[in-house]
Each structure stands twice: as structure tokens, then as C-alpha cells.
Amino acid sequence: MSKAIPVVTVDGPSGAGKGTISQLLAAQLGFHYLDSGALYRLLAMAAQRHKVALDNVEGLAVLAGHMDISFEMNPDGGSPTVRLEGEDVSDLIRSEEIGKLASLVAALPEVRQALLQRQRVFAREPGLVADGRDMGTVVFAQAQAKIYLTASADERAKRRYNQLISKEESDSLPALIEKVKARDERDRKREVSPLRPAEDAIVIDTTGLTVQAVLAKVRQHVDLRLGH
Numbered sequence: 034m035s036k037a038i039p040v041v042t043v044d045g046p047s048g049a050g051k052g053t054i055s056q057l058l059a060a061q062l063g064f065h066y067l068d069s070g071a072l073y074r075l076l077a078m079a080a081q082r083h084k085v086a087l088d089n090v091e092g093l094a095v096l097a098g099h100m101d102i103s104f105e106m107n108p109d110g111g112s113p114t115v116r117l118e119g120e121d122v123s124d125l126i127r128s129e130e131i132g133k134l135a136s137l138v139a140a141l142p143e144v145r146q147a148l149l150q151r152q153r154v155f156a157r158e159p160g161l162v163a164d165g166r167d168m169g170t171v172v173f174a175q176a177q178a179k180i181y182l183t184a185s186a187d188e189r190a191k192r193r194y195n196q197l198i199s200k201e202e203s204d205s206l207p208a209l210i211e212k213v214k215a216r217d218e219r220d221r222k223r224e225v226s227p228l229r230p231a232e233d234a235i236v237i238d239t240t241g242l243t244v245q246a247v248l249a250k251v252r253q254h255v256d257l258r259l260g261h
């Protein structure tokens with residue numbers, strides 16, 4: 034990563050508000066946006082489609098390095114369009130099932146290694162907002178501004194629930210709370226690049242805060258760090 038390119042990292046557990054905040058921040062700053070979770074979700078989907086088993090570590094690593102994917106920014110600051118082998122899979126990769134598979138493949142060091150460079154090329158002028166679990170600790174450890182967003186497990190599950198009912202997935206709220214907790218446990222406890230705040234990150238608890246309130250806090254920190 035070139036030192037001169039400004040990078041803002043936004044890490045945290047699922048449902049903490051990373052995606053919404055990162056996309057708005059990128060749009061405000063005119064920066065590129067990396068949804069690193071989408072890479073793990075795309076890999077999970079590609080593995081399903083090409084029948085690569087979850088215990089075929091080498092096969093998964095090769096797929097991670099070579100899968101045909103693309104991201105198209107949305108000019109209105111919304112989610113990018115995500116394609117796998119040319120097909121728009123933006124909605125398909127958001128299911129809880131793919132989320133769980135993504136978290137499983139993400140625990141494999143060979144997979145993380147294969148995806149490292151594919152993530153780093155997103156750091157281009159005029160700057161990048163990178164959203165994930167290990168953006169500030171590993172992938173962009175030299176980033177100028179690091180944010181770690183968190184929220185209570187119940188609130189995070191409620192946010193997921195509201196996203197999923199609009200997609201007609203049928204988990205009850207208590208079932209979803211359990212799934213969200215299980216996925217976070219796995220992401221926190223894995224040996225490689227576990228979910229944790231970077232030492233130089235500011236931690237913001239978004240429980241009960243509006244998007245605008247979180248964005249204002251994030252922006253204040255970013256402006257200070259980037260010298261805007």
C-alpha cells in the first residue's frame with residue numbers, strides 16, 4: 034500500500050452499522066469503498082456453485098485468488114453492485130446462510146492470504162474507506178484513521194432482522210440473535226486475524242445512536258486524522 038493514499042478503516046461485528054456508515058463516509062469524502070465481507074461472501078457462493086467443499090482448503094484458496102468478481106460503485110452512495118462471473122449477486126450474497134459460510138471460509142489462513150492482495154488494490158487515489166473485521170489490524174495496518182464500531186448483540190440482531198424481513202427470510206428474532214452471536218464468536222476466536230479493535234482505533238458504541246449521530250462522530254475523528 035502506498036503511504037500517500039489516505040485509508041480509513043471501519044471494523045466491527047456484524048450489524049454494528051459498518052456498511053451504512055462506510056458507504057456514507059466514502060460518498061462524503063469522494064473516496065473508494067471496499068466491502069471486504071463481500072469478498073468472503075462471494076467466495077462462499079463461488080465455492081457452493083463450483084462444489085468446492087469447505088474442507089478443501091487448497092481448492093478454496095485457489096478459488097479466492099482467481100474468482101471472477103467485480104464491484105460497481107453506486108453514485109448515490111448506496112451499496113455497490115456486486116457481480117460473480119458477470120451475474121449480479123448483490124442480494125443473494127446477503128443471506129444468513131452465505132454469511133455463515135463466509136465466516137467459516139474466513140477462518141482459513143490460506144484463504145485470508147489469497148484475498149490480501151485483492152483487497153489492497155482497492156487503495157487508490159483519492160482515498161479508500163475499507164469495511165470489515167481486520168482492515169485496521171492487518172490489511173491496512175498503516176491506515177491514517179481507524180474506526181471500530183460496536184453495538185449490543187440484541188441491537189445488532191434487530192438490525193439484521195429488519196434487513197432480512199425485507200428479503201423474506203424467515204428466522205425469528207431469538208433465532209437470529211443466536212446466529213449473530215455464534216458468527217461473532219467464530220470471528221472473534223479464530224486464530225488468524227480475529228475480530229478486534231486496532232490499538233490506534235477509536236471505538237464507537239452505536240447502540241441507540243442514529244446513523245447521523247454515528248456519522249458525525251466518525252467524521253470528526255477522520256477529519257482530525259486526515260488533516261481535513
Ligand code: DC
Pocket residue numbers: 047069070071073074132135136139140164165166167168216220
Ligand atoms: O461483514 P459481513 O457480514 O459481510 O462479513 C461476512 C463474514 O466474512 C464475517 O462473518 C467474517 C468474514 N470477514 C472477515 O473475516 N474479514 C473481513 N475483513 C470481513 C469479513
